[in-house]
Amino acid sequence: MKGPVMKAIVQEVYGSAETLRYADIDKPVVGENEVLVRVRAAGVDPGVWHLMTGRPYLVRLMGMGVRRPKVSVRGRDLSGVIDAVGSQVTRFRPGDEVYGVTLFGSFAEYARSDEHHLARKPVNLTFEQAAAVPVSGMTALQALRDVGRVKAGQHVLVIGSAGGVGSFAVQLAHAFGARVTGMCSTAKADLVRSIGADDVIDYTREEVDARGPQFDLILDTAGRRPLSVLRRGLTPHGTLAIVGGEGGGRWLGGFDRQILRAPIRSAFSGQRLRAVTAKERTADLEYLTTLIEEGKVTPVIDRTFPLHDASEAIRYLAQGHPGGKVVVTA
Numbered sequence: 001m002k003g004p005v006m007k008a009i010v011q012e013v014y015g016s017a018e019t020l021r022y023a024d025i026d027k028p029v030v031g032e033n034e035v036l037v038r039v040r041a042a043g044v045d046p047g048v049w050h051l052m053t054g055r056p057y058l059v060r061l062m063g064m065g066v067r068r069p070k071v072s073v074r075g076r077d078l079s080g081v082i083d084a085v086g087s088q089v090t091r092f093r094p095g096d097e098v099y100g101v102t103l104f105g106s107f108a109e110y111a112r113s114d115e116h117h118l119a120r121k122p123v124n125l126t127f128e129q130a131a132a133v134p135v136s137g138m139t140a141l142q143a144l145r146d147v148g149r150v151k152a153g154q155h156v157l158v159i160g161s162a163g164g165v166g167s168f169a170v171q172l173a174h175a176f177g178a179r180v181t182g183m184c185s186t187a188k189a190d191l192v193r194s195i196g197a198d199d200v201i202d203y204t205r206e207e208v209d210a211r212g213p214q215f216d217l218i219l220d221t222a223g224r225r226p227l228s229v230l231r232r233g234l235t236p237h238g239t240l241a242i243v244g245g246e247g248g249g250r251w252l253g254g255f256d257r258q259i260l261r262a263p264i265r266s267a268f269s270g271q272r273l274r275a276v277t278a279k280e281r282t283a284d285l286e287y288l289t290t291l292i293e294e295g296k297v298t299p300v301i302d303r304t305f306p307l308h309d310a311s312e313a314i315r316y317l318a319q320g321h322p323g324g325k326v327v328v329t330a
Contacts, residue, residue, distance in 0.1 A: 003026055008073050009108065012072060013069075020310065028110055031086050033089060033116075034113060035084065035112070035115050037081065037098060037113060037118075038109070039108060040081065041080070041128045042075045043133075044325070045076070045135050045136055047135065048074055048076065051069065054069070071103065073104065074310065075106035076101055076106060076135055077100065078100065078106035079097075079099035080098065080099075080330075082096040097120070099122075100117045100118035119285040119286045122293050125292060128327050132300075132325035133168075133292070137168045137285075137299075139278040141172055144172055148241045149239065150216075152176060152177025154178045154217060156173045156179065156215065157183060157218045159203075161192045162322075163222060164324065166221045167191075167300040170197050174197075175196075179199075180198050184203065186202050188321075189202060195300065208229055213234055213236065214233070220240065221244065231271055231273075237270050239272040241275075241276050303316065306329055310328045
């Protein structure tokens with residue numbers, strides 16, 4: 001007898017959004033340390049695009065599947081309600097509202113996840129807002145605190161400050177007591193100021209180094225600016241933290257800048273040039289919950305799409321620069 005099924009966005013081969021299908025698949029069965037979440041919303045971030053296309057090829061070699069996606073359901077972060085728990089689960093019970101990350105795909109009506117990849121949903125957020133937090137929020141937090149070692153009074157530049165990671169980074173840097181400058185397009189300047197930026201650089205009119213070496217920390221979340229330009233904007237002992245890697249060749253894409261060139265340049269300079277490799281940490285998610293409930297951080301949502309239009313959500317993200325996060329609702 002066929003078991004329970006659910007709707008999901010599935011993919012059997014790497015490629016464009018046309019390779020995604022809205023289909024019926026088996027409803028997940030949880031392991032002893034896992035929970036089953038009735039997904040209410042799921043975030044869309046550039047990592048979803050990389051996993052969909054399999055580009056650069058480095059992504060495939062990182063355990064995602066060489067010839068085809070190892071996990072057929074797209075999506076990583078989610079919010080929803082616990083539907084069932086495994087026999088060894090101690091942190092949650094059915095009915096709990098949670099948010100976090102799954103390694104098994106979140107663009108679905110149900111998703112399974114390890115209990116330690118989830119946290120209690122902030123009480124002051126909708127499910128849509130909560131789904132925008134995990135991947136981008138933890139990336140911004142670890143970039144500023146762990147890699148950037150940001151301190152109160154420092155001057156921080158966030159490139160791509162209106163984007164998913166950037167909008168969290170502006171708010172977090174402000175909460176940490178830094179002076180924050182956001183770099184974005186003309187149309188996004190008011191948004192970036194509204195979330196805590198003390199100043200805004202319009203990248204259509206001014207480059208990172210136009211004002212000289214004034215930034216203690218530059219968090220680069222967008223584009224492929226030459227390291228030489230970024231370094232000229234840093235103080236002599238400043239830190240550059242690079243998130244993601246867009247563009248570039250088919251093997252390393254934009255990641256060659258932080259994997260190869262940044263470490264070499266850093267070895268011969270007083271400046272620290274570092275890549276940000278975000279990790280799913282329950283403690284960091286719970287820390288973000290505290291900041292959100294204190295009103296210090298608020299997710300910025302650009303657009304929401306229904307689950308059956310998840311492919312359109314990914315296209316929308318890839319075509320431009322959303323103001324905040326794109327979210328899929330299940």
